[in-house]
Structure formats: C-alpha cells, structure tokens
Amino acid sequence: MASVPIDHGLIIAGILFALGLVGVLVRRNVLFMLLSIEIMLNAAGLAFVIAGARWAQADGQVMFLFILTMAAAEVSVGLALILQIYHHTKTLDADAFDEMRG
Amino acid sequence: MLGLLWLIPAFPLAGFVLLALAGSRLSRRGVALVGVGSVGLSALAASLVGGSFLLSPPAGQAATQTLWSWIDVAGFHPEIAFRLDALSLIMILVVTFVGFLIHLYSAEFMMDEEGYSRFFAYMNLFVGAMLILLLADNLPLLYLGWEGVGLCSYLLIGFWYREPENGRAARKAFIVTRVGDAAMAVGLFLLFTQLGTLQIQELMQRASAQWQGGSGLAVAAAALLLGGAVGKSAQLPLQTWLPDAMAGPSPVSALIHAATMVTAGVYLIARMNVLFGLAPSVMLAVAIIGALTLLLAGFSALVQRDIKRVLAYSTISQIGYMFLALGVGAWSAAIFHFMTHAFFKALLFLGAGAIIIRLHHEHDMFKMGGLRREMPTTFWTFLIGSASLAAIPLVTAGFYSKDQILWSAWASETGSPWLWAAGLIGALLTSLYTFRMVFLTFYCERHALVRELSPLPALGIRIRLPLVVLAVLSVVGGLVDLPHTLGNLPFLSDFLHQILPAANMASEGLGTELLFQVIAGVVSVGGVYFAYLLILRRRQVVERWARSSLGSFLRRLWFGGWGFDRLYDTLVVRAYAWCAQANRHDIIDSFYETVVVRPYRWLARINRGDAIDLLFTGLARLATALHALLSRTQTGRVRWYAAGITLGAAIAIALVVLL
Numbered sequence: 001m002a003s004v005p006i007d008h009g010l011i012i013a014g015i016l017f018a019l020g021l022v023g024v025l026v027r028r029n030v031l032f033m034l035l036s037i038e039i040m041l042n043a044a045g046l047a048f049v050i051a052g053a054r055w056a057q058a059d060g061q062v063m064f065l066f067i068l069t070m071a072a073a074e075v076s077v078g079l080a081l082i083l084q085i086y087h088h089t090k091t092l093d094a095d096a097f098d099e100m101r102g
Numbered sequence: 103m104l105g106l107l108w109l110i111p112a113f114p115l116a117g118f119v120l121l122a123l124a125g126s127r128l129s130r131r132g133v134a135l136v137g138v139g140s141v142g143l144s145a146l147a148a149s150l151v152g153g154s155f156l157l158s159p160p161a162g163q164a165a166t167q168t169l170w171s172w173i174d175v176a177g178f179h180p181e182i183a184f185r186l187d188a189l190s191l192i193m194i195l196v197v198t199f200v201g202f203l204i205h206l207y208s209a210e211f212m213m214d215e216e217g218y219s220r221f222f223a224y225m226n227l228f229v230g231a232m233l234i235l236l237l238a239d240n241l242p243l244l245y246l247g248w249e250g251v252g253l254c255s256y257l258l259i260g261f262w263y264r265e266p267e268n269g270r271a272a273r274k275a276f277i278v279t280r281v282g283d284a285a286m287a288v289g290l291f292l293l294f295t296q297l298g299t300l301q302i303q304e305l306m307q308r309a310s311a312q313w314q315g316g317s318g319l320a321v322a323a324a325a326l327l328l329g330g331a332v333g334k335s336a337q338l339p340l341q342t343w344l345p346d347a348m349a350g351p352s353p354v355s356a357l358i359h360a361a362t363m364v365t366a367g368v369y370l371i372a373r374m375n376v377l378f379g380l381a382p383s384v385m386l387a388v389a390i391i392g393a394l395t396l397l398l399a400g401f402s403a404l405v406q407r408d409i410k411r412v413l414a415y416s417t418i419s420q421i422g423y424m425f426l427a428l429g430v431g432a433w434s435a436a437i438f439h440f441m442t443h444a445f446f447k448a449l450l451f452l453g454a455g456a457i458i459i460r461l462h463h464e465h466d467m468f469k470m471g472g473l474r475r476e477m478p479t480t481f482w483t484f485l486i487g488s489a490s491l492a493a494i495p496l497v498t499a500g501f502y503s504k505d506q507i508l509w510s511a512w513a514s515e516t517g518s519p520w521l522w523a524a525g526l527i528g529a530l531l532t533s534l535y536t537f538r539m540v541f542l543t544f545y546c547e548r549h550a551l552v553r554e555l556s557p558l559p560a561l562g563i564r565i566r567l568p569l570v571v572l573a574v575l576s577v578v579g580g581l582v583d584l585p586h587t588l589g590n591l592p593f594l595s596d597f598l599h600q601i602l603p604a605a606n607m608a609s610e611g612l613g614t615e616l617l618f619q620v621i622a623g624v625v626s627v628g629g630v631y632f633a634y635l636l637i638l639r640r641r642q643v644v645e646r647w648a649r650s651s652l653g654s655f656l657r658r659l660w661f662g663g664w665g666f667d668r669l670y671d672t673l674v675v676r677a678y679a680w681c682a683q684a685n686r687h688d689i690i691d692s693f694y695e696t697v698v699v700r701p702y703r704w705l706a707r708i709n710r711g712d713a714i715d716l717l718f719t720g721l722a723r724l725a726t727a728l729h730a731l732l733s734r735t736q737t738g739r740v741r742w743y744a745a746g747i748t749l750g751a752a753i754a755i756a757l758v759v760l761l
Binding site for chain 1: 741
C-alpha cells in the first residue's frame with residue numbers, strides 16, 4: 001500500500017485548521033465555537049501523526065495522545081463554563097458576554 | 103516580696119493597654135473585670151510589698167528597684183527606678199485601696215453610660231500614673247507621673263464630652279494646673295543646673311551640703327516647686343479649677359479630685375522636705391497659703407447649692423490644712439490628714455454620686471431633702487463621712503488628724519497663734535457647711551422631686567460595699583496615730599519619722615494639749631449645733647440675713663469663689679484674647695503681606711498659562727488620549743480577542759518565514 005504523500009496530509013490539516021479558525025471567528029453561538037476549537041485541535045493532531053509517519057517515529061502519535069487528553073479536559077471545563085454563562089444570561093450568543101469591555 | 107514593687111504600677115497600666123486596645127470588643131462584664139481587677143491586683147501587690155517591708159525592713163529603711171535606664175545623655179541619666187520608703191508606702195496603700203473601692207463602685211455606677219470601657223481605661227491609666235508619681239526615685243519620673251495624672255484628670259473631667267460646658271471645665275483644669283507645672287519644670291531645670299542631679303536622695307544630700315539655710319537658690323528652687331504643688335493641689339492662687347472639675351462623673355471626683363491626685367502637691371513637698379527645710383521663708387509661705395486657702399474655701403463652701411461643689415470647696419479647704427501642717431514642719435501630720443481625708447472624702451463623693459443618680463442627675467441640695475428614709479445605707483455612711491470631715495471628737499478619724507495639725511500649728515517652732523486661729527475658724531466652718539449639707543439633703547422637708555421618686559431597686563452590692571468599707575475606715579482610720587493625751591500611740595508618726603523629720607515642738611505639755619483638744623472638739627460640735635439651729639430650726643434668720651445688702655453681697659462673693667474666676671478672666675483671659683486680636687494685623691504681619699505674599703500672588707497669576715505649563719498640560723492630555731485609544735481595544739467580546747490572537751500569530755509566522 002502506497003503511503004499518502006506528506007503534502008496531501010498537511011494540506012488536509014491546513015484546511016481543517018482554517019475551517020476551525022473561521023468557525024471560531026464567525027460563529028456567535030458558544031457551543032459552535034467550542035466545536036470549531038475541537039476541529040482546530042484535531043487539525044494540529046493530524047499534522048503530528050503525518051509528520052510521525054513521514055519520519056517513521058512514534059513521537060507524532062504520542063503527541064496526538066497528549067492533544068486528545070488535553071481536548072477532553074478543555075471540553076469538560078468549557079462546557080461547565082458555558083452552562084454557568086447560560087444560567088446567568090439565558091443566551092448562548094458570545095457577543096452578549098461583553099461585560100468586561102474597557 | 104520587695105521585688106514585686108514594679109508590679110504595683112504595672113497592673114493598672116496593663117489594664118489600660120488592654121482596655122484601650124480591646125475595650126470595644128469586650129463585654130461590659132469583661133471591661134469591669136479588667137478595669138477593677140487590675141487595680142485590685144495592684145492593691146494586693148501593694149499589701150504584699152507593704153507587709154514584707156514592715157516585717158523585715160530593708161537596710162536604710164528604703165528599697166530601690168531599678169528597672170532600666172530611661173535617658174542617658176551628657177551626665178543626665180534618669181532611670182526608671184522605684185523607691186519604697188515609709189512615705190511612699192503609705193501613699194501607695196491608700197491610693198490602691200481607695201482606688202480599688204472606687205473602681206468597684208464605678209463598675210455599677212457607670213453601668214448605663216456609653217463609653218464604659220473608655221472610662222475604665224482612663225481610670226486605670228490614672229491609677230498607674232499616680233503610682234509612678236508616688237514611687238518615682240527621681241524627679242523626671244515623678245514629673246512623668248505628675249503630667250500623667252493631669253492628663254487623665256483632663257480626660258475624665260471632659261468624660262461627657264458632648265456637653266460643651268464639660269469640655270470647657272476640662273480645659274480650664276488642664277490650663278490652670280499647667281501654670282503650676284511650668285513653674286515646677288523651671289524648678290527642676292534650676293535644681294539640675296545647680297546640683298547636677300535629679301535623683302531625689304542624692305539631690306537632698308547635695309542640697310544640704312552646698313546650700314546654706316535661706317540661701318537665694320534654695321528659696322528660688324523651693325518656691326518654684328511650691329508653684330507646681332499649688333497648681334496640682336488647688337491652693338491659692340490656682341484653686342479655681344477644682345470646683346469646675348466637678349463636671350466629671352462622681353467616681354472621678356472621688357478618686358482624682360478628692361482622694362489622690364490633688365494631694366500630689368502635699369506629697370511633693372513632703373518628699374522634698376530637706377529642700378524646703380533649707381528655705382524657711384518658703385515654708386512660711388506654705389503655711390500662710392494653707393491657712394488662707396482653708397478659710398476662703400470654707401466660706402465658699404458655706405453658700406453653694408450644688409452638693410458636689412460643696413465637697414469640692416471642702417477638698418480645697420482640707421488640702422489647705424495639709425499645707426498648713428507642711429508649712430509648720432509637721433510632715434507626718436499632713437500625711438496623716440491626707441490618709442483620713444482620702445477615706446472620708448472618697449466616701450462623701452461616692453455617697454453624693456449615689457444621691458445624684460437616684461435623683462436623676464439633680465445636683466441642687468435645695469431640691470433634695472428627706473432622703474434619710476429613701477436611702478438608708480447612703481444616709482448612714484454619708485453621716486459617718488460628714489462627722490469625720492467635721493472632726494467630731496473621739497469617734498472619727500478626721501478628729502485625730504485635724505487635731506494633730508491644729509496642735510502643730512500652735513506648738514511647733516514655726517507655728518503661730520494666727521495660724522492656729524485660722525485653723526480653728528476653718529474647723530468651725532467645716533462642721534457648719536458639712537452639716538448644712540447633711541441637713542439639707544437628708545432632713546428638711548421632702549422636695550417635690552423626692553416625693554415623686556418611683557421606688558427603685560436598692561443599691562447594688564458593688565455600690566454598698568465601698569460605702570460601708572470607707573465608712574468603717576473613716577471611723578477607725580484615726581486609731582493608727584493617737585495623741586499624747588489619749589494613750590500616746592503614734593504608730594504612723596513613728597513610722598513616717600524614719601524618713602520625715604519630726605516637728606520641733608516649742609511648747610510641750612499634756613495640759614495645754616488637752617485644753618486645745620477640748621477647744622477644737624467644742625468648736626466642731628458647736629458648728630454642728632449651729633447648722634442644726636440655722637437650717638432646721640431658725641431658717642428665717644438665715645433668709646433674712648441673706649436678703650440684707652451685706653448678706654447678699656457676701657453670698658454672691660462666696661458663691662463665686664471670692665471672684666477669683668472673674669479676676670483671672672479680666673486679667674489674663676481677656677487680656678490675652680485682646681493681644682491676640684490686636685496682633686492679627688500688626689506691623690510684622692503687614693510687612694510680610696506686602697513683601698512676600700502679594701508679590702508671590704502676582705507672580706502666580708501672571709505665570710498661569712506659560713510655556714512650561716502648556717507642555718505639562720499637553721503631556722497630560724496626550725496620556726488621556728492614548729488611554730482612551732487603548733481602552734477601546736478591550737471590547738469584552740471573545741471573538742475579537744480570538745481574531746487578535748490569530749492576527750498576531752500570522753504576523754509572527756510571516757516574520758519567521760519571510761526573514
């Protein structure tokens with residue numbers, strides 16, 4: 001089985017990252033922003049795995065495992081925060097939470 | 103046991119610190135416990151120390167305890183050192199025990215007042231300062247205690263500070279005694295420059311070695327110290343503050359303005375007896391001041407309406423007796439009278455306080471009357487105190503001490519019939535005004551105010567106990583020193599003669615002494631009888647006399663304390679106010695006004711908008727503008743921040759890639 005060329009993999013990772021970033025910037029719903037962040041994290045993880053395959057090193061996969069754990073922790077904290085915010089403001093619109101403006 | 107000496111002033115001072123720092127957080131019970139307990143412990147320590155002093159007298163009949171060096175500069179090194187000898191022992195025992203009883207009384211008396219912990223903090227500080235004064239081994243430390251009691255007196259006279267009148271009385275007391283204190287300070291400077299030390303014992307030795315009797319310096323030093331004593335002890339001509347000092351709560355009057363602080367002047371003169379012995383003319387002045395004061399104050403006490411003012415004038419008069427005794431060299435008689443006076447005058451003030459509280463702060467004796475049945479405990483104890491003050495023969499303590507003074511005034515080498523006569527007239531006045539007070543307050547017809555009294559619960563034990571104990575002391579206190587004619591058991595005099603010289607009696611003779619005692623006794627009992635006759639039987643005689651022109655003139659003169667207040671007001675206060683007023687726009691003021699103030703104002707005005715000003719104003723505006731710009735970026739919207747981070751990351755990567 002021919003291995004996937006590294007360029008293809010990295011392009012996919014780049015597209016995923018860009019999609020996630022655009023999602024964070026344009027979406028106003030906090031839940032969707034959280035999802036977009038997950039996509040960005042996975043894009044970074046994909047780039048690590050591809051690099052590991054290219055140089056036949058296990059480090060890339062180890063790094064992905066770290067990212068996975070970190071993502072799980074981030075989601076749990078993030079969801080808890082969103083829940084609290086929703087209790088306070090009764091909305092999920094991120095732009096409504098601008099009480100800290102200077 | 104003598105090592106415990108430092109504890110005696112330390113307990114009240116610790117109580118003061120505790121109450122001052124944590125008083126507002128303590129309950130009233132806690133405050134009373136600390137305030138009364140600290141003085142109680144001090145009294146306990148004083149009796150332990152006193153007991154061991156009596157049982158095993160230290161070498162030289164005195165014990166000194168040096169705690170630490172206070173100041174050490176250029177040959178001037180006063181130490182924090184306490185000295186216990188016969189004189190200071192008797193004084194501290196009276197101060198701590200009478201002080202303890204008065205604190206106990208105050209715990210109930212002041213129960214409903216706000217500032218309960220403040221009151222006890224001041225009282226404890228007072229007792230501490232008084233004990234430092236009495237135990238001090240050198241004059242600077244004595245002066246520290248001297249000013250400390252003056253400060254507490256000021257604070258406690260103005261205790262009810264919401265009344266402007268009380269604040270005025272407090273300031274008056276402070277300023278008038280300050281006149282005396284300034285004289286005393288100058289006296290200390292003089293002693294130090296001439297004799298090179300302020301350590302009392304050393305000072306006495308050097309004074310008697312260097313100075314001849316009657317030499318100018320000795321007279322000047324003694325006269326200056328006398329100035330301090332006169333101010334503190336409310337003697338002529340600085341007596342005007344004491345009657346006004348009655349604005350404070352009654353326990354304060356009892357403790358400070360009767361039993362302890364005002365006798366500090368007597369203590370000072372007794373302590374410096376060697377110096378005063380070198381200045382016979384000053385001694386004569388002491389005796390004359392005492393005799394005049396006791397007469398003037400006695401006449402003033404005759405016509406007062408306020409019960410506390412009667413007692414205040416009576417205090418001035420009794421201290422006059424002590425000064426008379428000091429002046430004729432009867433040192434131990436003065437201390438004896440100090441002791442009995444502390445007992446009965448504290449008792450009278452506490453009794454007066456109980457009456458005043460019962461009648462809802464009514465001070466006027468003419469609105470009392472008939473309280474005998476209403477307040478039996480107060481009546482009996484007050485009667486005993488009054489009998490002691492009036493020196494009823496044989497059964498009261500006041501008789502023994504006053505008789506000793508009268509006998510010394512006649513028989514001592516420096517005494518004279520004139521001094522004795524003044525003392526005798528004073529004794530008549532004393533029993534007259536005392537029993538006028540008793541008859542007006544407890545006998546007579548009941549005033550409406552008394553009839554309308556609702557039956558209140560009887561006085562608590564904390565008020566009764568001090569009254570009863572002091573009444574007992576007012577009776578048996580005289581037995582410590584019996585004259586020649588009555589057993590000749592002068593324990594107190596013998597004890598005091600360890601350090602105070604005995605009076606030189608020019609004429610001795612049992613027969614004469616007995617005759618004089620009988621005269622004194624007859625006079626004081628006669629005074630009581632006159633009071634009875636004039637107040638209870640023939641009131642109209644007094645009233646007719648008071649309406650006559652001479653009578654009303656004398657009444658007004660005596661009521662106002664012989665016009666001293668008005669005299670000082672005209673001579674000093676108004677003159678000073680006039681000077682201050684006149685100096686407001688004097689030449690020097692207007693000189694500086696033209697030369698400095700106006701050019702400066704002109705410069706300031708023309709310089710208002712110059713270049714440097716503009717520069718700094720511009721800087722300030724720039725900073726404000728930048729601040730506004732930066733604070734715009736803080737939108738509070740998380741997506742803006744994410745965009746900012748993205749942009750920053752892109753720029754950073756672009757820089758790395760491109761460069």
